[in-house]
Amino acid sequence: MLVTGLSEGLPSGEPSGADTFARYRYQAKLTLIHWLGTLTDDGPTVVYAEHIEDILLEYPDRLVFIQVKTRAQTAGTWTAVGICSDGGGVDSLARAYAVANVRPCTFELHLEGPTSSSSGTATFVEDCTKAGSTLRTQVRHLLTGALGNDATDDKVEDFLSRLRIRPH
DSSP states (O other), X not given: OOOOOTTTTOOOOOHHHHHXXXXXXXXXXXXXXXHHGGGSTTSOSEEEEEXXXXXXXXXXXXXXXXXXXXXOXXXXXXXXXXXXXXXXSHHHHHHXXXXXXXXXXXXXXXXXXXXXXXXXXXXXHXXXXXXXXXXXXXXXXXXXXXXXXXXOHHHHXXXXXXXXXXXX
């Protein structure tokens, strides 16, 4: 016997749960898209979810660590200063760099939504090695925390040369 109507009249619940689910749903969609890439000749051979990073792609010759960041559309655009701050995404990739920098790999920040059109952000998103002094200081701070020792100029350059920002 099928019972219906038991949930009728219950309160709708906390809206933050729906927001959290939507963010994980976006990450799950990206993971699925990358997994579908395993079916192509030039795609990854393996896709890991929640292994060191949100998504880890394994190719025959390299690894790609992906941190996924979402935000409400009303929150505005992503800025370089924001994504290089604690909790902005680059911090997590710095931790992945600390454990994998001796391997052939890159580090990608996939952002839901657009980045700021300011020249500093646009330049950084286009080529992370062109980061200005303020961003380099922030990245050095993140790497120092991740590595457990002072990040050298060479480490900062190496990390920035492997970092990619993917908006939208």
